[in-house]
Amino acid sequence: MRVLLIEDDKLIGDGLKAGLTKLGFSIDWFSDGKTGLQAIDAAPYDAVILDLSLPGIDGMDILYQWRNSGHDEPVLILTARDALSQKVAGLQNGADDYLCKPFALAEVAARLQALIRRRHGQLTPTLSYNHVVFDPASMKVTSHGEPVILTPKELAILELFMHNAGRVLPRPLIEEKLYNWDEEVSSNAVEVHVHHLRRKLGNDFIRTVHGVGYTLGEAK
Template structure:
């Protein structure tokens, strides 16, 4: 999943980005409010982690602009502002969750999984599809009850395809979810991941939709 991190503190932003990449997210990081608004206008994200005390444009104003523009991407506010009034204001402005600093990266990751789960309309984190059971929280996959080991990007790719089972996802949509701005993508990288998944899980699991991309049938 592709995540936009909006945080002006370089050490904290670097640490959050590293932690969430370990969780399988493709993290794009901007350090001020204006850059966040521009990023959301030009790119598509699955989740946004938003600080409030930002230069150029406050996080609260970023949130208000996104919602006024019809952007319904789930937003988790991550801030040192811990007063009840601040939390109420953030949630009323359109935030989906609110976490105060200092925080534990595991809690942040769990809250993001909950936001993604609610957005997809699922009650549990694990996704069951035929013989497959994928649990993003535990980062495990089983097929007919047998554990299957997948590298991080193969796991993230399968997770995305299963979340959108029955929907053809374009190559660009899949690459956006797997890579951030700063990572170069070889022309055949996606095909290599698809090939590996088919080899491990069966050739019929992932269908090629010519002229569109790839999909997992419902």
């Protein structure tokens, strides 16, 4: 899942980007408020981590402008502002969650996963489709009850497909969800990942829609 991170503290930003990337998220990190405000239009983000005390423009003003312009991406405010009145204001202005610094990486990841689940209308913490079960929190996959080892990118593309069961995903959209702006993408990267997933999960698990993209196979 692709996440927009707006945080001006280099130590915190570095830690979040490195830690969340290891957990399977694709992170675009901006440290300036004005740049971060505009960045949300540049990619199909699944969630946002937003600091409030930012150079250029305050995070609360960013959130206000996003919501007024129709952006509905889930926003997790991550800030040192820990007064109850500030938490209430953040949630009333459109934030979906509010977490104060200092924080634990595991909690940030869990809150992001919960926000993304809610956005897709998913009630349970695990994703399942036919014989495949995926737990995003533990990054474990089983097929017919047996564990399957997937690479981080394979896990990311599997989660994307399982969140969008019944929908055909064009290759450019898959690339945008899988890769941040710092990563180079080879012309056949998606095809390679799909090939590996089919080899590990079954040839009929992902279906090619020629000229359009890919979708999960028929539900059984």
